[in-house]
Amino acid sequence: MAYLKEAFKLYKNNFLRVLLIGVTVLLPIQLIFTILINYVAMPFQYFNLPLWISIFQSIFMLISIFVMFIPLISMAAQDTRLGSVKTGKLYGDTIKYAFFAYLISIPVSILITAGFLVFIVPGVILLVLLMGIPFVKVIDDEKPKAVIKKSISFGKENFLSMCGVLLCFAAFDTVGSYLVTLAASILNGQMAVANWFLMILNMLVLPLFVFTVAKAYLVWNGETDLIQEKAYVQQLEQYR
Structure with missing residues (x-):
């Protein structure tokens, strides 16, 4: 897939920035998520209600992911628009959009989780669309209304490819998680x-994962083609 190839290139060229964002944004958010879910799960564990633990895990995880996406999306957008990435803007965009992502992710996370509870397929469909x-x-x-409409349109028009991306990364994450858990069990x-x-x-x-989806979105919204067209026109003007 071309998007994945571009994502790998972006990842490779900005690996130190990826690590920086990982250590300063992604890892702390995951740590907060882990602490919160452990506290929330306590009463449900006491009353032996594993389903409710899974529900809250899903909701909190999706909320966390929406916020963690922001600096990575910013990185992909900068790379496409400018051909370079400014670290300061990654944090600036995170501060600018984090609250919106947090607020909108609450109902979205509940809706997606409900979809997975009803049956897996509705959950997958809602996840791809939202x-x-x-x-x-x-x-x-x-604005919020346009954001939701565009997200649904993007999901509809790229449904199979986004399902494929989700499936690939979910499979990798599952295998990785299994291996890590297995290693932990071996180590007492x-x-x-x-x-x-x-x-x-x-x-x-x-x-x-985020770079792959972001590159797909930038093609879908026409921005990639517009940038390439402008670059082509500039090249033509140089030869005149």
């Missing part, structure tokens, strides 16, 4: 260490 929300907001800076059940390894794994893999 996961574009932070991409639309950061890249196009639209060191689950705390396993959790740290899982967070680091997510910190390294999530950027590639």
